Amino acid sequence: MNVIKSNRMKLFFCILITGTLFAAPSCAQKQLQSAGLNTDQTMDSLPSKIIKTDEEWRKLLTPAQYSVLREKGTERPFTGLYENNYEEGTYYCAACKNALFSSKTKFDAGCGWPSFYAPLIEKNVNIQIDRSHGMMRSEVTCAHCGGHLGHVFDDGPKPTGQRYCINSEALIFKSKAEIEKSQSR
Numbered sequence: 001m002n003v004i005k006s007n008r009m010k011l012f013f014c015i016l017i018t019g020t021l022f023a024a025p026s027c028a029q030k031q032l033q034s035a036g037l038n039t040d041q042t043m044d045s046l047p048s049k050i051i052k053t054d055e056e057w058r059k060l061l062t063p064a065q066y067s068v069l070r071e072k073g074t075e076r077p078f079t080g081l082y083e084n085n086y087e088e089g090t091y092y093c094a095a096c097k098n099a100l101f102s103s104k105t106k107f108d109a110g111c112g113w114p115s116f117y118a119p120l121i122e123k124n125v126n127i128q129i130d131r132s133h134g135m136m137r138s139e140v141t142c143a144h145c146g147g148h149l150g151h152v153f154d155d156g157p158k159p160t161g162q163r164y165c166i167n168s169e170a171l172i173f174k175s176k177a178e179i180e181k182s183q184s185r
């Protein structure tokens with residue numbers, strides 16, 4: 001009788017430990033998500049994360065796009081294609097077509113680059129500390145291909161107070177009409 005009870009206890013603990021082990025990763029993920037940290041970097045509508053060699057990116061991008069997206073360059077202010085574009089639509093990553101910003105959050109910051117107060121979907125961009133040029137800034141990159149987009153500052157308008165200062169060369173704009181046309185095909 002005692003042997004059976006002991007075996008049952010062993011089985012119980014075995015199930016308990018196994019359950020804890022398997023449950024652990026999802027618990028950690030939930031904690032990260034509740035802390036506002038993104039654990040899922042896979043873009044919903046695109047194939048898995050893009051990794052290409054420099055040579056492949058050079059073939060795919062124009063020299064100006066390559067300079068910004070792959071070499072963290074900055075286009076000269078007030079020269080970009082989208083700085084004064086206020087047509088309704090969506091801005092995509094010029095390298096991988098990840099949807100990044102909406103015309104709905106675009107505003108005139110007067111700084112010479114397209115400015116947005118929020119990304120289209122938070123997980124589609126990554127933010128990291130940039131200590132280059134003797135400054136401490138928050139760099140914005142595409143979460144799908146890792147391409148450099150620009151920087152984000154805390155001097156934006158309501159409701160977020162943020163200013164995503166983005167290079168036109170890192171973006172491709174599609175108007176609402178163009179998007180609807182391609183979806184109805």
Ligand SMILES: [Zn+2]
Nearest residue numbers: 093096142145
């Ligand atoms: Zn991208």
